[in-house]
Amino acid sequence: MRHALLASSGLTLSQGIALLYLLAAVLFILGLKQLSSPKGARRGNWIAAVGMLIAVAASVPKLHATTTGIVLIAVGTVVGVVVGAVSARRVKMTAMPQMVAAFNGVGGGAAALVSTMEYQRLVATGGQGVVFVFTVVFSVVVGSVSFAGSVVAFSKLQELMTGIPITYAGQKVVNGAVVLAILGIAVYLIGFGTSVPVLAVLLVIALLLGVGFVLPIGGADMPVVISLLNAFTGLAVASSGFVLGNTVLIVGGTLVGAAGTLLTMLMSEAMGRSLSNILFAAVGKVVAGAGGAGEAGEAKPVRSGTPDDVGVLLAYSRKVIIVPGYGLAVAQAQHAARELANALEKRGVEVEYAIHPVAGRMPGHMNVLLAEADVPYDQLKEMDEINDEFKSADVALVVGANDVVNPAARTAPDSPIYGMPILAADDAKNIVFLKRSLRPGFAGIDNELMYDQKTIMLFGDAKDSLTKLAVAVKAA
Amino acid sequence: MTDTLIQYITVFVLAAFVGFEVISKVPTILHTPLMSGSNAIHGIILVGAMAVAARANGPVEIVLGLAAVILAAINVVGGFVVTDRMLEMFKARRPGGGAE
Numbered sequence: 001m002r003h004a005l006l007a008s009s010g011l012t013l014s015q016g017i018a019l020l021y022l023l024a025a026v027l028f029i030l031g032l033k034q035l036s037s038p039k040g041a042r043r044g045n046w047i048a049a050v051g052m053l054i055a056v057a058a059s060v061p062k063l064h065a066t067t068t069g070i071v072l073i074a075v076g077t078v079v080g081v082v083v084g085a086v087s088a089r090r091v092k093m094t095a096m097p098q099m100v101a102a103f104n105g106v107g108g109g110a111a112a113l114v115s116t117m118e119y120q121r122l123v124a125t126g127g128q129g130v131v132f133v134f135t136v137v138f139s140v141v142v143g144s145v146s147f148a149g150s151v152v153a154f155s156k157l158q159e160l161m162t163g164i165p166i167t168y169a170g171q172k173v174v175n176g177a178v179v180l181a182i183l184g185i186a187v188y189l190i191g192f193g194t195s196v197p198v199l200a201v202l203l204v205i206a207l208l209l210g211v212g213f214v215l216p217i218g219g220a221d222m223p224v225v226i227s228l229l230n231a232f233t234g235l236a237v238a239s240s241g242f243v244l245g246n247t248v249l250i251v252g253g254t255l256v257g258a259a260g261t262l263l264t265m266l267m268s269e270a271m272g273r274s275l276s277n278i279l280f281a282a283v284g285k286v287v288a289g290a291g292g293a294g295e296a297g298e299a300k301p302v303r304s305g306t307p308d309d310v311g312v313l314l315a316y317s318r319k320v321i322i323v324p325g326y327g328l329a330v331a332q333a334q335h336a337a338r339e340l341a342n343a344l345e346k347r348g349v350e351v352e353y354a355i356h357p358v359a360g361r362m363p364g365h366m367n368v369l370l371a372e373a374d375v376p377y378d379q380l381k382e383m384d385e386i387n388d389e390f391k392s393a394d395v396a397l398v399v400g401a402n403d404v405v406n407p408a409a410r411t412a413p414d415s416p417i418y419g420m421p422i423l424a425a426d427d428a429k430n431i432v433f434l435k436r437s438l439r440p441g442f443a444g445i446d447n448e449l450m451y452d453q454k455t456i457m458l459f460g461d462a463k464d465s466l467t468k469l470a471v472a473v474k475a476a
Numbered sequence: 477m478t479d480t481l482i483q484y485i486t487v488f489v490l491a492a493f494v495g496f497e498v499i500s501k502v503p504t505i506l507h508t509p510l511m512s513g514s515n516a517i518h519g520i521i522l523v524g525a526m527a528v529a530a531r532a533n534g535p536v537e538i539v540l541g542l543a544a545v546i547l548a549a550i551n552v553v554g555g556f557v558v559t560d561r562m563l564e565m566f567k568a569r570r571p572g573g574g575a576e
Contacts, residue, residue, distance in 0.1 A: 035506070036510055041509055056526070068538065072538060077478065079547020080548065083546070083549075088555075088561065089561070093562075101501040105484070106554075107521055109543075113543060116543070117540055235520045240521060242488075243527075244524050244527055246524060247485070250487050250488050252518060254487075257492070258491070258494070258495025259514050262500070263510060266504075266507065334508055362508040419552060458563050
């Protein structure tokens with residue numbers, strides 16, 4: 001049917017497929033464009049999905065699959081669709097970042113496998129140029145790094161392993177040696193020899209690099225890493241497109257490679273840090289150990305309160321601004337926060353949420369979490385919108401956040417977070433910190449604000465404390 | 477260098493520019509969904525995985541080909557579905573006002 005249609009339009013099969021690939025590429029671009037504006041984001045995702053469907057369907061007529069091949073494709077697609085759809089449906093909103101990491105990793109793994117197999121096939125028939133081998137090597141290395149790095153990122157966020165940066169003596173030397181080994185093998189394959197086993201060894205070493213690269217990065221920085229690995233997978237896929245001579249792979253992969261790189265830069269900008277600082281400084285470990293600020297801080301007195309004290313303070317306020325942070329996401333306390341806000345609003349207290357650009361586990365993650373807990377849209381205020389309002393707030397209730405309200409970002413040029421835009425919680429008449437302990441935030445820096453005269457510390461699990469506060473407010 | 481290769485390089489360079497330009501201004505609130513949505517797009521590797529699986533020959537290729545198709549399909553479907561779930565939430569809260 002398809003062939004007849006093509007014949008009547010004067011196109012060959014290959015030309016027809018190429019045009020459908022072009023249509024898919026256009027839909028990807030439109031989809032990305034819409035995804036970056038609040039109004040059309042959801043539609044954009046669907047536009048891109050339609051493009052994907054068209055591209056996959058268009059590739060079918062020229063597969064020339066053997067019977068085995070048809071079975072492999074059918075079984076593989078069904079298994080992948082079921083696994084992908086079920087895990088995406090079931091995942092909790094708080095676990096979203098590691099889910100994205102997982103989906104990204106499998107894409108990188110697929111790109112590495114595709115190029116490996118194509119290399120093996122063409123080695124058998126002979127005749128492959130330098131560019132071909134280069135693109136094979138590139139997609140195998142970058143795809144494998146993305147796969148293994150995503151596995152580590154997933155494990156850190158899922159708390160299968162510690163989220164604290166893992167560092168050891170000579171780590172940079174070891175990672176450097178791995179990079180050199182990869183370069184050496186790459187040069188050999190491109191310039192000197194043809195060998196499938198050597199390519200397999202290269203793949204394994206690249207997996208090691210992926211692990212070694214992500215291990216020293218702390219859990220709170222993981223979103224930026226995932227975004228970077230997302231861009232990596234895009235480039236690996238584009239490179240596989242060169243290997244297979246397939247334009248839609250080149251376009252799709254390159255779009256993600258470029259957009260992902262830009263997004264990674266935007267994210268690190270929102271955190272007020274450079275990408276190299278995030279990737280190589282092992283922030284969260286080195287600073288805490290070296291600064292000595294932590295120990296000095298322990299000795300300083302803080303004012304700690306009971307849930308009842310704080311409940312009364314909140315109940316008799318006119319305006320309360322809640323500053324939700326990483327800790328709220330970890331404790332899954334968004335519903336408890338919403339209940340406290342309800343109790344306060346019933347008493348006529350004005351409640352707003354101050355959302356720092358990097359609050360939560362990923363930029364924008366906090367908005368998703370609070371929306372899930374039915375927090376009304378108009379109560380969520382972006383940083384620029386709300387910073388002037390802290391002056392008129394009776395209480396700034398900081399839930400599991402630290403660095404995003406740390407005045408050191410404004411005042412201490414030697415601080416790792418210096419220059420990061422922060423929420424002006426210190427302008428509020430009272431500040432309440434809900435925290436597990438005085439332990440510094442992920443950047444490992446002491447927060448002066450916790451020792452301020454007008455600050456009350458309420459120690460404990462965020463969810464537990466918020467629930468107790470709601471009870472206390474209702475009783476007040 | 478073959479003409480085809482030149483064509484591919486042209487496509488690559490232009491796509492890179494488009495990728496940079498198309499998302500120039502993204503509000504932070506959309507960073508996560510955008511990352512997730514673009515993540516689904518590189519699932520296009522499914523087309524490549526199908527191509528190599530189609531001519532898989534012998535046990536090693538069968539295993540690798542099957543693995544490639546499964547991984548790529550997870551990337552595509554999981555990526556789009558999870559992005560839709562995130563964005564669904566943004567939409568749901570607007571008419572809500574006060575859910576209780």
